[in-house]
C-alpha cells in the first residue's frame with residue numbers, strides 16, 4: 234500500500250493584491266524526507282511555508298499535511314506541523330523553559346505530556362543543560378535559533394518546517410544546527426529553506442527550486458546535475474599554451490568545451506572543462522594531454538557541479554523561458 238505523503242501541494246497560488254507571489258505550485262514530500270526549499274529573495278518560499286502551516290490562506294489550490302487538507306482542517310494541521318518562521322520572534326524577558334512550556338500549552342500538548350515534551354525538545358536542541366533557565370534576551374543568535382527549533386518540535390509533530398534556520402549564524406553555530414537537522418532525520422519529515430546552498434546540499438535528501446513563484450526544478454542533487462548540467466566535468470592545471478588544450482583533445486577524439494579559464498603565475502592556467510564523451514575518462518584524458526610539446530599537464534581531477542551551479546542553471550532556464558514566451562511588443 235502506498236503511504237500518504239507528509240505534504241502534498243496542488244496548484245497552490247497566492248496573490249498579494251496584484252502581485253502573484255506563488256503560481257500553481259505543485260510538489261509532494263514523503264514521510265521521513267529532508268527536503269531543501271531553495272530560491273532567490275522573493276521567490277515565494279516563505280509564502281508557501283506560511284500556507285502549509287495554516288498561518289495564511291491560499292488564493293487558490295490546495296495543500297495537505299499528512300493527508301489533512303490545510304484549508305478545511307487548519308486546527309488539525311497545526312498539530313501535525315511544527316513551524317519555525319524566518320527571524321523567529323521570541324519574548325526577550327522569558328526564560329527558555331518557561332517560554333517552551335507556554336508554547337506547549339498554546340499548542341494544546343496534553344497536560345500530562347507537557348513537561349516531558351518540553352524536556353525532550355530541549356534535549357534534542359541541546360538546551361536542557363546549558364540554557365534551560367536562561368533569559369531568552371541574553372542568548373546568542375545560535376541559541377535563539379535552537380529555541381525556535383525546540384518550539385517547532387513540541388508535541389512531536391510529523392512535519393517540521395524551518396524558514397532560513399541558519400540565517401545570520403556563524404560557521405560554528407551553522408554546524409550545530411546542521412547536526413540538529415541530522416538528528417531529526419528519520420523521525421520527522423523536514424522542509425527547510427535556505428540561501429546557503431552547500432548547507433542544503435549537505436543536509437537534504439532532495440531539493441525543490443522555486444523561482445519567481447514557480448517550481449523550476451525538483452530532485453536529488455545528482456538528478457538535477459543530470460538535468461541541468463549534463464556531461465563530465467574536469468578541472469586541470471597546465472603550464473604552457475592553454476589555447477592548445479581543445480585542439481589536442483579534439484585530435485584524440487574528445488568533444489570538449491572550456492567552461493572557465495583562470496590564468497595563474499608563471500605561464501600556468503587552471504581550466505574547467507566539460508567533456509561530452511561517455512565512460513571512465515580520467516586515464517584517457519591524462520594520456521591525451523600528456524607527452525606533447527605545447528603544454529605540460531600538472532593536475533587533472535573530475536569535478537561535479539555544486540548546487541550553486543545547478544541553481545543558477547535552473548533559474549536561468551526559467552528566466553529564459555519566460556522571456557521567450559513573452560509576446561513581442563510591436564509599435
Ligand SMILES: Nc1ncnc2c1ncn2[C@@H]1O[C@H](COP(=O)(O)OP(=O)(O)OP(=O)(O)O)[C@@H](O)[C@H]1O
Nearest residue numbers: 249252254272273274275276277278279280281319
Ligand atoms: N504580506 C505581503 N504583502 C505583499 N507582498 C508580499 C507579502 N509577503 C510577501 N510578499 C511578496 O511576495 C513575494 C514572495 O515573497 P516571499 O516572502 O514568499 O519570498 P521568499 O522566497 O521567502 O523570499 P525571502 O527569502 O526574501 O524571504 C515577494 O515579491 C514579496 O515581496
